[in-house]
Amino acid sequence: MKTEKMTIVHHERIAKNIYQIRLAGALVAEMNEPGQFVHIKVTEQANPLLRRPLSLCDINKEADECTIIYRAEGAGTTLLSQKRPGEMVDVLGPLGNGFPIEAAKTGQRALLVGGGIGVPPLYELAKQLVKKGVSVTIVLGFQTKEVAFYERKFASFGETYVATVDGSYGTKGFVTDVIDTRITSFDVLYACGPKPMLKALEQKFPNKEVYLSLEERMGCGIGACFACVCRVPDSETAYKKVCSDGPVFKAGEVVL
């Protein structure tokens, strides 16, 4: 974990408001776990003030490059989307604890479930699992077809299903609708996406090994400010910090 001005080597819009940015720098050497994130400062000015937490989507150690996919929505991500290759961005990271690869053994099957802008970290995860010899099934949920992305890239790793809320692409409905009808068995479940999705998965598979990546508004991103805490079951005062204890937790470890 340190800060570096990384160079933008590629920046592209890949779906409506969805951008893919590739950054080069020495920091990549420290990036290992899928599900870890970086904290990005999008301007040298005092406004927007805070860094933006964004997940690592692809880590390319040979090229010292990493890829991030983000939705340009608010002030910070919109500013980021205006930056051009050759410009620098100030990156703090890698941060947090990612998805445990070791939870799935070679020969086992992992189910990867992503919702919306929770999809990106599953890409590096799928890559590492497949490399290890774990079979992966991927279920991706989006609002509509126009904000869907990466489904074809995921298909190179394993069976990939898409659900859209409006039915404009793949199955109409939620990822859970796909899982109910298409998924027969798996050993470990990894998921990232909106909280209602994570809750539904947690309830659906109480006896499975399930890992969930959480989102929370952050200050420091490194565990110092207590902005991003979540509760631990059956305790009044115990807590975990999403930024430094997470963002990935085992289902049941924290209260969603």
Place this chain on the structure above:
Amino acid sequence: MKTEKMTIVHHERIAKNIYQIRLAGALVAEMNEPGQFVHIKVTEQANPLLRRPLSLCDINKEADECTIIYRAEGAGTTLLSQKRPGEMVDVLGPLGNGFPIEAAKTGQRALLVGGGIGVPPLYELAKQLVKKGVSVTIVLGFQTKEVAFYERKFASFGETYVATVDGSYGTKGFVTDVIDTRITSFDVLYACGPKPMLKALEQKFPNKEVYLSLEERMGCGIGACFACVCRVPDSETAYKKVCSDGPVFKAGEVVL
């Protein structure tokens, strides 16, 4: 007077911290008087918040382009200096009342005195005076050689003298030192520069026709906020606004 996103067609550092920027846009059609200024928004963000007042240095109606020369010092001008050709800047203008060309008659001689970053508006002034058939003598004062600029371009309009405070270029001392030793006669004096310089000139030539361009911190730039007022001699309540009544005033019209 209106606002326009003008396109940067050229941007260059011409001396230490001194930048020349050329902007293209329909607004140029409204730019006429040397000494008028534009109010530039250097960022789309809320910080730095205020526009920056910068004088027109050269107006090129044929090309719909205008040139501005500025010193990159604080937050706003530093941000401006980082912009590249092809980018847009939000310009409000042209603002204020400039130097009266009509004050000098064809065949007369005008003395143009500029100090530091007050030099730029004299360029368009010299151009228009010479075009009208007025002879011009130019005296430019700078801190040191490394921040001096445009002296050769001025030389094409008339005799041009340079003074530097540290003597690293031209006469050592102030513009008034040059005037004392080198300038014999003139009909009208036009000046722009730091207040002490303007005061010295006003006192030195009480019986001449003298026009001075003032600087004041501004809010609106159009006369609405009362940020930039100066006093009128012999009155408790009378005032002039630098932005809309000036920035050029006849010597004696306002209290320096």
Place this chain on the structure above:
Amino acid sequence: MNRLAVELPGLSLKNPVMPASGCFGFGREYAKLYDLNVLGAIMIKATTLEPRFGNPTPRVAETPSGMLNAIGLQNPGLEKVMEEELPWLAQYDVPIIANVAGSTMEDYVEVAKHISKAPNVHALELNISCPNVKKGGIAFGTVPEVAAELTKLVKEVSEVPVYVKLSPNVTNIVEMAKAIEAAGADGLTMINTLLGMRIDVKTAEPILANRTGGLSGPAIKPIAIRMIYEVSQAVSIPIIGMGGIQSAEDVIEFFYAGASAVAVGTANFIDPFVCPNIIAELPALLDELGFDHISECTGRSWKKGGPTVYCGA
């Protein structure tokens, strides 16, 4: 139906957006840029009994996402405002809210009495946020009893509804608001500027000649929102909200907090067309948010929610 029209005491507004006092002069400069008839109303520059030159310059300084001003209530005085500025403004079909200031209660009363007679002045806005330490230093804006007394005196003489402009530089804004409401005010406008200062690193001198000044602009928006949120739940007179508004979204945020109309100040300096632009953008934003009429937004944040508890940090 005009989805933006709002009715406030004395004010039938075609839309709820108006320039804030002191940031629009008496309208002449902006009239060169656009037709003032698009505005909901105009809050004119503070008017005092006598002409005032104001403070020495520099009078403004920039701060992070904000600015300081210490204009010092420069204005041409009651007589000239009555004889020149208001008649000139009467060419527009826009209600004027006259911002009234003074050094003594008598000053306020005198200005209010006369200016409220101008046919296009539909409401007064009492600028009680100016602790002019030089002249007696009565803290009109910070002592509830004093503010209430002033309100009462002005109400007695005013021919139009009276809005009182609250200073944010107080411990308990709700207490101030309640005292002013009880004294008979028809509405509140808030917030005025926060007292601030900047010092030049090179010279060690304050940047403003007056040393301190009033902080405005986006930087103060969260403070304005909080205060309007608190006050709107405690009083039943309407609030015209202001403090850092720059966009149609900001307007909605002020309405949600509890405002029934808004004023735009500093943003006029950054974009002189900001008021007409916001007015033009509001209908589409209402569509997007699913509101038929803008007044549905007023107080929505607390009409839905629970009580406020803050335990800082």
Place this chain on the structure above:
Amino acid sequence: MNRLAVELPGLSLKNPVMPASGCFGFGREYAKLYDLNVLGAIMIKATTLEPRFGNPTPRVAETPSGMLNAIGLQNPGLEKVMEEELPWLAQYDVPIIANVAGSTMEDYVEVAKHISKAPNVHALELNISCPNVKKGGIAFGTVPEVAAELTKLVKEVSEVPVYVKLSPNVTNIVEMAKAIEAAGADGLTMINTLLGMRIDVKTAEPILANRTGGLSGPAIKPIAIRMIYEVSQAVSIPIIGMGGIQSAEDVIEFFYAGASAVAVGTANFIDPFVCPNIIAELPALLDELGFDHISECTGRSWKKGGPTVYCGA
């Protein structure tokens, strides 16, 4: 001579720059990034008698050049701070300033009594800016008499000098400061956050689960400067200044206003190396400005100048 060393009651600081309370935890996270020994001191997170979970999330929201927080004083409680955090910090040669909070006077006294015994705690910082409305709602930070009483009680039990942290949410900060000085405080720290709020335009709900929160960051710097400017002229105890500091220039501005040391809060989140960077940059800046020692900067803006008069707008 160390040009940055400053002596304050209880504190021999190698330099006047320290992280502000609540923005640095108990140092463990930043210790992974740099050697904490470079710091002048460390203000640790508020400690209460019992462990506190704090408020529900979201606890932070961004604002123009600022942020709101409503952490709710989450901390592991006195016992754990004494047994784990302070001993861990003792490996560094850096004085600790313990930030003390509570819901009742007894809470404060109890925490102060114990925590002031820790060998590396060289001073206390009383966080009186937290009007915990839920529990009795005594306005420690806004009523001079209450703040003075609390100061007195804590002074009686504390083994180290006591600094009191002023809330900016008051009408008269000078009055607060004087009452606290008279009650025996050894120093002041200022400012804590300003109460603010943001509302989500899409949902009409406040962004913070707690609804309101404390505003910090560059946006509040001009308010901090003004308050320190006023208070430093009215008291003779030293002030540790804070509120939006991001750079060495900002540090100098706080000194000019009247601070004798500074704390950096929010800026740690934006640049985790901000404190060591500022410390490294200060000597060159002193050279540029022509000062031998940083303490020459304290109060320079008013030692040179006249009195303050503000007549807003």
